[in-house]
Amino acid sequence: MLTIALSKGRILEQTLPLLKKAGLNISSEELGSRKLVLNTNLDDVKVIILRASDVPVFVQHGTADIGVSGKDVLLEHGGLGLFELLDLKIAKCRLMVAARDESDLNQSTLKIATKYINSTKHYFQSKGRQVEVIKLSGAMELAPIVGLANCIVDLVDTGNTLKANGLTALDHIYDISSRLIVNSASFNTKHNEINRWIARIEENL
Ligand code: AMP
Numbered sequence: 001m002l003t004i005a006l007s008k009g010r011i012l013e014q015t016l017p018l019l020k021k022a023g024l025n026i027s028s029e030e031l032g033s034r035k036l037v038l039n040t041n042l043d044d045v046k047v048i049i050l051r052a053s054d055v056p057v058f059v060q061h062g063t064a065d066i067g068v069s070g071k072d073v074l075l076e077h078g079g080l081g082l083f084e085l086l087d088l089k090i091a092k093c094r095l096m097v098a099a100r101d102e103s104d105l106n107q108s109t110l111k112i113a114t115k116y117i118n119s120t121k122h123y124f125q126s127k128g129r130q131v132e133v134i135k136l137s138g139a140m141e142l143a144p145i146v147g148l149a150n151c152i153v154d155l156v157d158t159g160n161t162l163k164a165n166g167l168t169a170l171d172h173i174y175d176i177s178s179r180l181i182v183n184s185a186s187f188n189t190k191h192n193e194i195n196r197w198i199a200r201i202e203e204n205l
Contacts, residue, residue, distance in 0.1 A: 002045045002193060005064035007052035007073075011178050014090040015068045021204035022197065056082060056181060065186035066194065071176045072155060075119045083187055085198055086180035089205060095119060097171035098162050099151035100144055105170065107150050113143030114153035123153075123173045141165035 004019075006012050016026065025041040038047045048064060052073050059067040060081035067082075072095055074084060095116060099105055113134045114120045124131040134149055141161060143149040155176060156162060156169050180201065182194055 002066065002190065002197070003064045004045065004047045005050055005055045005058045005067035006047060007050055007055050007069065009052070011052065011068055011070060011091050012049065015088070015178065018088060018090070018201055018204060022200035024197075053077075059181050059183050062183045062185055065183050065190060066197065067181045068178050069181055070178055071174065072116060072119070074179060074181070075174065076116060078118070081184055082181045083184055084179045084181050086202060088178045088180055088201070091176075091178045093155045093157040093176050094169075094172055095153065095174040095176055096156045096169040097123075097151055097153055097173065098141075098156070098167045098169045100166055101168065102170060104144065104150045110151065111149040112151055112153055113140050113149035115140070116153050119173060120153045141167055 006015055019025075024045060026038050026047055030038045036049055038049065040047060048058065050058060052070060053076070055064075055067040055069040056074055056077040056079070058064040059069075060077070068088065070091060097105070109130045109132055110124070111132045111134060112120055112124070113136050115135065115137055117133055117135055120133050121131070134143070136143065140152040140154045142165070143152055144167060145165060151170070152167070153173065159169060162169055180198065187194055
């Protein structure tokens, strides 16, 4: 039995066609149900649907053998207990620093609102900047407008969300895409099965 963890939303939408090309199909009835454990066309493969930040946690603990996770989420998780084996090159975006303008970054201690605590601390530490990081779970764009922070660190795709809130992307931190991850113990115990899936997915990228 193989369990694959996927996250709701754009990663799920963009991963399903890849899995289908590799021979794994989930019926629209299963997808349309409110079930969190989905059956596939193969008796020995199940798919579980999770919040994005929970995918590496389930894979780390072996509850799922394989997962598809954004690099943003993996950078925050740290990668313990799992291998990142394939860049699926989907759900691409950039992790960026954004503010109203460049002058907002000229503070001796920069106040930054983000949900990407580890990536943010790591980036500003590497620049030798002193920062105060404020953890938010969403609507980061609001923070500079209401004076909660000088800038934000968030994912940027088209830039429309920033623009709509009077913010500009100023510094690039990381290019993000979804990665195929594998539980390190499963990679040993189910080596052939997992490698077969990786090869099939890679062939169809
Ligand atoms: P955009 O307005 O196109 O720049 O999209 C920015 C919004 O979409 C932000 O709220 C991001 O958190 C979210 N977003 C963009 N790309 C991704 C992605 N690949 N994965 C998850 N969230 C994303």
